[in-house]
Amino acid sequence: MASIRDVAKKANVAACTVSRVLNNSGYVAPETRDKIEKAIKELNYIPNELARGMFRQKAGIIAMLVPNIVHPFFSTLASYIEKELYKNGYKLMLCSTDDDIKKEKDYMETLKSNIVDGVISGVSNLKVKEYKDFNKPLVMLDCIINPKIPVVASNHKLGGELAARKFIESGCKNVIHICDTKATKVLSYQCHVSLEKILKSNNIEATAIEIKWNDFDFEGYLKLAKKVLMENERIDGVFAADMPASAFLKAAVQLNKSVPKDFCVVAYDGTYTTNSNILNITTVVQQVSIIASKAVENILALIEEGKIIESYTEVDIYLREGETSFKSIGNQSFSP
């Protein structure tokens, strides 16, 4: 006998969306409703009272915590998550913690109430115990807590390797990478670890320059960039998240360096800011739409079925060629 999950699978939606149609509770897009009604007919699905009652108590809202709303990576990710949730009958409550531990604690306290059905978190400043004790479905982005809290993250190790290869192909000898060496708990830090390892084993200097993770201050980045590049004219490559990468590109141009001939830039994240500049910035791209859909898939499975689909979902990553590095001339070998 067909279950609600069979209907959901056939219609390619979440089970809770099917329930909303059955209970006529909450907005469901007309095309989605049609698909579900068609699947119900085809499968001869007969709803049972358990299924009917299953979602009556749901708030229909999922919160997402980000360190910063302006940061293009987080705003883009939030935008995709909002669309994905809405397709499945949920609304998004986006909250910014300013990457502040007290604020994060405060928001998590508020979210324990019945306002939301679950939380997707892009911040992780609290102690492991506080996340374990959180009394609602929780999915973490970029931070492993324990196997019971699903994590979705890009393959940051590969991301660092792709960037390193690009610097090698471009003939760089003295690369700086802009990171927060205190943010080692955040999985994206791994791109810096793998970048440095590969560059050094290919006899290329690789120096970490410190900034605060996910802070957002373009003028501050630009000031730092000018200072760093003026103090060391031998630097011929920079690896950084999109906004600091834009700042270093701008500083290099202002200091009359020829890009990419004398100075290469490889960004990390690949948001619209890397394409909207006059020069397209070469970038490692985090596949935000896939991260969003995996995060939503995981949170909905927890909320509706109490199920963990996957403890750790790794999303593939790729390099997008731009005008701030050289293209591969083929047959280049390098030490991994």
Add this chain to the structure above:
Amino acid sequence: MASIRDVAKKANVAACTVSRVLNNSGYVAPETRDKIEKAIKELNYIPNELARGMFRQKAGIIAMLVPNIVHPFFSTLASYIEKELYKNGYKLMLCSTDDDIKKEKDYMETLKSNIVDGVISGVSNLKVKEYKDFNKPLVMLDCIINPKIPVVASNHKLGGELAARKFIESGCKNVIHICDTKATKVLSYQCHVSLEKILKSNNIEATAIEIKWNDFDFEGYLKLAKKVLMENERIDGVFAADMPASAFLKAAVQLNKSVPKDFCVVAYDGTYTTNSNILNITTVVQQVSIIASKAVENILALIEEGKIIESYTEVDIYLREGETSFKSIGNQSFSP
């Protein structure tokens, strides 16, 4: 005898924040708490039961509706509003409607419940009656509904004038301005009206090019920009919101136009995207931090005191010189 508002005024916070301290309900930043306790002492304030009970039923959350989370103007504004609300003991629930009328209706329905104490709205697709009938405190951004619903907006008419003056100073003869001619209800549309009026009375061609208001698609903007500039080589100036302005700048450079000698760009909004480009883009700047603080001031007065501080708050606007136009050479006169 001192009232809660006197204490609030002295401590430079909202009355509800004083109440939170009095009731010990909800988070108040330590420095803020100190200021309030000092003010209470200095004024010899004696709380009354009405004040004590006043905010016990509050959710402590205010929702903000935006057409798009990725759009840098809205994400920057949301960020400032979040900080301002938090200082006053409230949390922000940011919701995106994709500028879709059904979605806006759906979110407004959900927000009628007790989840939030009030709404700040940056979208206005619904009928006037629907906003008037909304059963919670509401502040609109950039759209006048009626005198009972406070509005906060930049002085867009002046914004258009400042931009027009810049094109005149830069010697432009054939300017295009990128706008949504169907979005006339939105107050920012006035900048296009005043720009066109001033340019035409100074014998400068001014043509509106149609795009959808607050859509966010850089690749789409770039495609449009290349098409428009290739079809009409006489165009020597463009006025647009930050992202389409970046697209036209990029297209002009790719078509080998010399900026600003042959082609000038004046953007509108003035977010970080106008400074993070290789060339600083000349821009009319909406003072986002002031808009945020006025919006919060208005919503909190409505929520705690049932008071309308101001039906219509107009925030000043200014032009920031960049590298995509010429600076004034002084003593230039132009027809207003």
